[in-house]
Amino acid sequence: MIRLMVWVFALWLVAAAALAHKASDSYLSLETTAAGITGRWDIALRDLDEAVGLDGDDDGTITWGELRRRAAAIQSYALARLKLESGNRPCPLEPGKIRVDHHSDGTYAVLGFAAHCAAGPERLTVEYRLLFDLDPQHRGLLRLTADGTTQTAVFAPMAARQVFEPASTPWRGFVQYVAEGVWHIWTGYDHILFLLSLLLPAVLVREAGAWRPAPRFRDALWDAVRIVTAFTLAHSLTLSLAALGYLALPSRWVEAAIAASVVAAALNNIFPLLHGRRTRLAFLFGWVHGLGFASVLLDLGLPPAVRLVGLAGFNLGVEAGQLVLVAGFLPLAYGLSRSPWYPPAVLRWGSAAIALLAGVWLVERGFDLKLLSFPS
Template sequence: MRNWIFIASVLLAACLALLPASGVKGHTTPDSQVTLHIHDRRIVADVIIPASEYGYATGNLDANDEGSLKSARAYIAAHASIADRSGEEWDERIDNLRFATVSGPKDLLATITFTAPGDAVDEAITLSWSPVLEQTPDHFATVLVQREGSGEAPELAGLLRQGDTQIEIPRGRSGFSIRFGSAMRLGIEHIMGGLDHLAFLLVLLLAAPLVAKNGRWQGLRNHRGSIRALVILATGFTIGHSLTLVGVVLSGATLPGSVVEPAIAATVLITAVHAVRPIFARRELVVAIVFGLIHGLGFAGFVQQTEAQVGRSMATLAGFNIGIEVIQVALIVLFVPVLLWLERKALYRPVRLALASLVGAMSVYWIVSRIGLIPG
């Protein structure tokens, strides 16, 4: 009982320390989205920018009064353009500019019409897009392309972020390798921006070298046993999230984020507690698969919200999933040597408890913010 009181006290104290820290973010939906509707001599861009990110980047108000909208219009015009291969910029007109709530938090919405300056139109154009990106390193913009009259769904063209704010858009359909690569990069960007997924994997692996006896962690596996346990856990998580990612996206099912997001945070909390004291010892594989299924719902929801071709093709969906796996494998490759070295040292126990307590505290914060008890 004393151990549980100690664990709860540590988690509560750390959580209270983290409550004011708005930078402790977990899984998020796409930051900005630009959908390009390609016509013969014009391109119409539907723009979605989170109002909170816009306000942070500019210091401007997210209001619909004349002065605020004038500032927003000038900001977008200065940070968005389309040019042909000669470098000549297309004419630009911004319409339907407003701050509105479509679903979730308030967004800055706009329609930008780009018109070719001459009669000839190149086979490819370059979009330059830097609203919010220049001021916010972890913000990114998803660029989609809808070729009018083609009957095709919107296609994922790529991602833009700080230091990479230009993308070439072919007027015809992109090749398979470009679509696959864009989907893979989307997976990488998503998992890198999803601290909750990374935190879950960290604490899941943290207890892999340990052996449970009488309801406590009381021993260590040998190196071979630790590596085997790590591989089994990572494989179980991969199987779980891959099944729900593919199943939900291809079936077209919709699941409310108000349920999925707190559930993901709860898996992080349970796993963090397990890293302190065993609560599902010798059932780690089953738990990794089940929790992977829950995290896969978050991945699927992200793909569905992009409204891109990545969710309608097994090949590009596989590219997105492979992008997720790339980051997971990279984390394991970096973490395992440190873990194997640390597990035989006296520091292992305090480091394990400290990391598990910190992750547990963040997960409590995510849970209460995602169910609306405090601002997220």
Template structure:
């Protein structure tokens, strides 16, 4: 019992001193551009929480950002945001002029929606976009671009490794769009730390069997692999179903409760590794939890305003990327875990500590999301 107490104290200390790890949905902004002749109309939605990091939207320090504070910060917001976007045509910049500012609601909270106009030196046949917002302070930030040019809709995800996007009138739209969201589906697995932690909680005991005396090494590699594939596939199918339903606006759930439920799934999965809550048909548990995790990311695709056919393509690509990312994760972890399954070190220094740490992190996130508090402010 004493080793477990020491372990709990150690993981508590680690979680308290580690840098904060954030929510299931990463930082995003939504950039919409409509090009007609030599003119560009744009709208840029940036989360208030991100703008607060840039310009400080709460001057009175009461912890609440009001519309009046956002309105008073209009000039500072424009000065911080608009220079981070450069549009060009035929090798020449298209100067941008800021317009009105209003509040828009997205799945993860309030955003400032900045309207702007641009004018290019000549009618646009090729447009270049260079995006640099927040990359210097948040490498996980993504800019989701939707561009209408020549009667076609184009989309991409701008990120630190891909800050530029160029499109021509004759360029086909669907191939690059599919590839972009295939990559984003895989990135969703590797960047969403709570999603990754949940999967790891399922993977850790995959090479073990529970007996009365505790965990013992599994003896049937084929059975262990098939059981793991069943769990991952059930999770992915459910993830795809709920993500698609929410992105198509067939299902609407409050983001606060969805994100809180995601944290609760981590706690349950980790507890199940320490105490036998569910021992049979884990794929059914994974399916149910996959429905919750899928709903947590749907707002990104819905916020782009795609037409139904384009949205269906992005959903297919994104879900295939998610499945591929999960298979890659399992392919990396399972052989190493299978080799180490006989070691007491794996059972007592990997499975147990990993599960305890997951419970602590899941509880941290649950409190943050359920009660809108930032626990690191008290540590």
């Protein structure tokens, strides 16, 4: 059973290796007026490069000239994957100019467009299918403004078509942001590996320089509760401060620091200098992880009241997803810790694999390199 777990964990690490960076998102803003709808669509250049090819000379850099030459292809590709309807009648889309803008995770193409709705944009249906065929984890984040009221929504492959009513309140998007928070933690491999590194030794005790199984499950559970609580308090604080605009750091620094936190937590299992202080490690590095969580809400540019609703839902989703992961992992680890193979095979070699992978992420993020690549 231990060997099977090691193999499964190794395969999971290989899959995680391809996802060293922030998940793919685009930001769609719609504003309705009596005359129709004006739109702004921010799509990451890296995503457009994969979809339509922007880097003509394959030098790893997309210039303004390359973007301008592919402007028609970008507009055709994107607008073919967005449909607006009002009163069950389509609203034809008219492309506008393409600009560039910088978000927390890189450079984005900004597509301007207009939609003409014969019935008037009162009850609006939005169908969003950008990049879902290339990246099922892609998300489209919508900000819809009508009559001074802002609504939000998250588009995913299973929620590609959504209907918006004028009377909807900002709380309409609350449930979606809860789900987005769960999805974000479950696909945030660096966050998962950090927690996993801290929890791997929770089912053990260290005496006289050696590991042995924790005598009771409640001892392991209490250790895990302290670690998860410290991590939650820290990242909830910085998530809130960053999402509300009180704290900001460059995304590259934040992502590199998150990778460094995973390296530190994993190496501490191999060289347990701070074994009794893992709760402090969880709290210290939790501050950095909260800044990573905040990027989803920051780049959408929501009004303060709507941002608070999104923040509450997103944070609740992160915590729920985190608790599900811990609840599934801890009993399994406790059962496996009864075997003499757990400390050398799972704890030591598992932590070494985590540290190696996170070390690659650290170099990639710190120096803006791509060391790991996998065929699609």
